[in-house]
Amino acid sequence: MNLGIDDDELSQCVSCGLCLTHCPTFRVTGDEGASPRGRITAMRAVQRDGAPVDARFVEVIDTCVQCRGCETACPSAVPFGHLMEATRESLASRPGYQPWWRRLGYGALGHHRLVLAGSTVLAAGQRLHVVPRRLGLPRLALRRPRLEPTGEDVWLFTGCVMDAWQRDVHAAVVRVLSATGAGVGLFGPGADCCGALAEHAGLGDRARAQARRVIAAAPPAGPIVVDSAGCGAMLRDYGRLLGTPDARAFSERVADVHEWLAPLVGRLPSPAGSTVPRRVAIQDPCHLRHVLRAEHHVRAVLAPFVEIVELDDDGLCCGAGGAFSMAHPDLAGDIRARKVAAVARSGADAVASANPGCSIHLAGAGLDVRHPLEFVDEALGLGRPAH
Secondary structure (H helix, E strand, O other): OOOOOOHHHHHOOOOOOOOHHHOHHHHHHOOHHHOHHHHHHHHHHHHHHOOOOOHHHHHHHHOOOOOOHHHHHOOOOOOHHHHHHHHHHHHHOOOOOOOHHHHHHHHHOOOHHHHHHHHHHHHHHHHOOOOOHHHOOOOOOOOOOOOOOOOOOEEEEOOOHHHHHOHHHHHHHHHHHHHOOOOEEEOOOOOOOOOHHHHHOOOHHHHHHHHHHHHHHOOOOOOEEEOOHHHHHHHHOHHHHHOOHHHHHHHHOEEEHHHHHHHHHHHOOOOOOOOOOOEEEEEOOHHHHHOOOOHHHHHHHHOOOOEEEOOOOOOOOOOOOOOHHHHOHHHHHHHHHHHHHHHHHHOOOEEEEOOHHHHHHHHOOOOOEEOHHHHHHHHHOOOOOOO
């Protein structure tokens, strides 16, 4: 079966094994098939040697978190993310790989009013104790703060699930960016979903359609900032995904919010009050660390406001992986347990994570997890009511 993989990219892997310790699924299973090297071997067998696309092959591909930690470790610069996306898109063309109800869910993300309404229904169900806790959902808000633009110096992409479940983060980001003197604008209708979850699921046509809608809804000029690492990585990749001049121009305007803010952090006011800074462990979301390469910017932004505590696990994935934690809860739980143990060893009393999937997944283990700019917002007292 032709998996749609570029043969040159497939040949870049020399099976050196330097990726193994950076792969979360290999670390918890010890299974060679659950490593980047093993997955590439399986891809070669199917595409080049005609091996069957059987249940084992599907399992090997489907249990990848797509953290892309292997790309950072790889001396041969194997574009593993591209290999995985192409393979899953080929699998999604076959019956059964993505059942109808998952396809329906990914499609719904492109209709923001439906996402907001569904989130409100879930929030009401939680309060009536009819939503099972085993779903691992955070406590959802019945009401969300209204986001008000403050200018047009920079444009904030708010997305789908994050806007429905964590709009408080967006509100804090607007306050912090505005405190630098910058005016923050919002996207117009149509920028409902970046398409990342659809692409990770192999639904390439849907992801590309959602990407085109985002580009069409974008303001014509100015930097675009993203406070969700997964969304930011996806928007930055539109040029490759669509291959058009418009898409490449759009991607060049995208920056992680910490990347944009770091040079301007000196413009922020001094922390409010004289309280001792909180000890905050930084959990680097995989796409922020391995795709956007913005982890140093997070630290530059946080350093004046909290006591930063580094984890000793070398940035290993937390196991969230977008929808991975819902599709493979046991494996995701085993990966998360390692991260929770690292946080416990650090002695931190809270965790900073710049991705909604990571923060929700880790909060499910009882950790106090917030977006980095929520800590800045808190330290500056920007969200406090005026007296």
